[in-house]
Amino acid sequence: MDVTRQFRDVDDFSPAELETVLGMATDLKERFDRGDSDDPLANRTLAMLFEKPSTRTRVSFETGMTQLGGHAIFLGPEDVGLGGREPTRDLSRTISRYADAVMVRLFDHADLEEFCAFATVPVVNGLTDLAHPCQTLADLLTIRKHLASDFDASVTWIGDGNNVARSFAVGCGMVGLDCTICTPAEYAIEESVLDRARTFDAGGSIETTTDPREAAAGADVVYTDVWVSMGEEAQREEKLAAFKSGDFQVNDALLDSGTEILHCLPAHRGEEISEPVFESDRSLVWEQAENRLHAQKGLLTFLLDAA
Ligand code: CP
Ligand code: NVA
Secondary structure (H helix, E strand, O other): OOOOOOEOOHHHOOHHHHHHHHHHHHHHHHHHHHOOOOOOOOOOEEEEEEOOOOOHHHHHHHHHHHHOOOEEEEEOHHHHOEOOOEOHHHHHHHHHOOOOEEEEEOOOHHHHHHHHHHOOOOEEEOOOOOOOHHHHHHHHHHHHHHOOOOOOOEEEEEOOOOHHHHHHHHHHHHHOOEEEEEOOHHHOOOHHHHHHHOOOOOOOEEEEEOOHHHHHOOOOEEEEOOOOOOOOHHHHHHHHHHHHHOOOOEOOOOOOOOOEEEEOOOOOEOOOEOHHHHOOOOEOHHHHHHHHHHHHHHHHHHHOOOO
8 A cells, every 4th residue: 555645635646636536436426326335445444533523524434434335433532632642643653553544633734744754554634724635625526516527617715714725725726727715815825825726737727815806706606614713713803803894704795696605614604604695596515515425435445545
């Protein structure tokens, strides 16, 4: 097994590998829907290490392993005491001796890097403060199905330049979407991340702005996420003030009539998105959430070389 196949962010894969994973995800979904009996990950175990809460990531990975004939083990903060009971590197080396792959959701991206440096099995980033690449896989599946099979579409991010936004921008660059990232200036995505997103010669574009109206005009889809991410609770008042005063809420006044919406969830209605828009026919969020399952089945099957 090639243990360099770690998935810290989407650009740990080449664009061709990303396309392979998306294709495997679609194929596995069709096979499962047809009822094909299929156990490519029989006798394989995924350890899942969570430092933060989760609904979609936990349930979709665990369900995915079950559907693929394997097994998933949930390890919460109380179970392993990450970084407290024993160093991250010792956890990584120990879990690598049991499990075939590890999914980790951590606060600090540096801890993920340490975990990866000592792992001898594939490691998947299930969200850190810097990146959420599994979410991007599901986002790209959703965009491809609903907007453009060749990714010839315009997508706009409105909100915080956070973990989800960073991975999404890089993913857009890799597949050639026309992507606009709209954030308040003080919560913009770092230039280094934009440079990564612009590295690829896939035919799209990565633009930035601080003006939500300009960003939303003509967009095929507008994507948003919470204004205050897990671990940022101390900044809540300051961040809410910045997003509210800049009119960053995704609502009907902002959107063109044909624009659809994405949200990685959980959503805070009345903050980053209005209740009517969230509950409207514009919303692709439930299919987007379902696509976490299909995307990660493709990812695990790819990483464990079990197609
Ligand atoms: N979108 C997402 O990762 O959801 P959870 O935090 O519930 O896993
Ligand atoms: N940006 C959010 C995403 C949750 C899936 C957070 O980090 O809390």
